[in-house]
Amino acid sequence: MKKLVPIPPESLKRLKEDDLKNFGHQFVSVKLKDGRVFAQVVASEGCLIQVKGLREIPFVETDIESVEADGKPWNFRRRAVRTRTPPRK
Numbered sequence: 461m462k463k464l465v466p467i468p469p470e471s472l473k474r475l476k477e478d479d480l481k482n483f484g485h486q487f488v489s490v491k492l493k494d495g496r497v498f499a500q501v502v503a504s505e506g507c508l509i510q511v512k513g514l515r516e517i518p519f520v521e522t523d524i525e526s527v528e529a530d531g532k533p534w535n536f537r538r539r540a541v542r543t544r545t546p547p548r549k
């Protein structure tokens with residue numbers, strides 16, 4: 461598993477045409493060759509940088525079938541996993 465995954469050139473060209481960028485990043489949907497779909501992924505500078513709900517990206521560039529623009533933004537900078545300790549008794 462990698463932290464950054466390059467977007468295949470054919471999908472990158474299509475994303476540039478859709479041009480739904482906000483502040484240097486774009487929300488995309490990724491379909492893998494094995495049929496899995498990750499609906500909320502953040503792309504920036506030609507790479508996939510985060511999948512919603514996961515700490516690391518669970519696929520590599522060769523696993524990707526297609527990447528399409530997705531208009532469903534989410535706050536990807538906020539931590540997905542809470543690390544707060546439980547209250548004392």
